[in-house]
Amino acid sequence: PVSAYEKIIKKIDPLVSKYLVQTLNSGKKLNYKLGEIPYFQSLVPMAQTATRPIFGLRKADGVVGAHFDKVKQFDAVIESIVERIEDNISKVG
Numbered sequence: 314p315v316s317a318y319e320k321i322i323k324k325i326d327p328l329v330s331k332y333l334v335q336t337l338n339s340g341k342k343l344n345y346k347l348g349e350i351p352y353f354q355s356l357v358p359m360a361q362t363a364t365r366p367i368f369g370l371r372k373a374d375g376v377v378g379a380h381f382d383k384v385k386q387f388d389a390v391i392e393s394i395v396e397r398i399e400d401n402i403s404k405v406g
Contacts, residue, residue, distance in 0.1 A: 333345070362375075
């Protein structure tokens with residue numbers, strides 16, 4: 314993350330711990346850091362213009378060259394976050 318976000322990022326873990334983990338956890342070992350979504354250049358506005366999710370963007374939507382790799386990378390990032398959420402849910406259920 315760029316330095317502009319560092320102050321905010323440093324505040325997140327203690328606040329999550331204080332207001333969520335300690336309050337709601339009931340002693341379970343869960344992974345509360347689900348992941349980080351990096352900057353994906355122009356994919357967000359491209360997806361908004363095409364009215365489709367980023368992982369559904371196609372050549373017809375303006376995806377060219379390196380954008381195809383970024384679409385795949387976005388899909389992988391979201392998939393890893395979903396896996397962490399599912400893991401947490403299975404531990405709580």
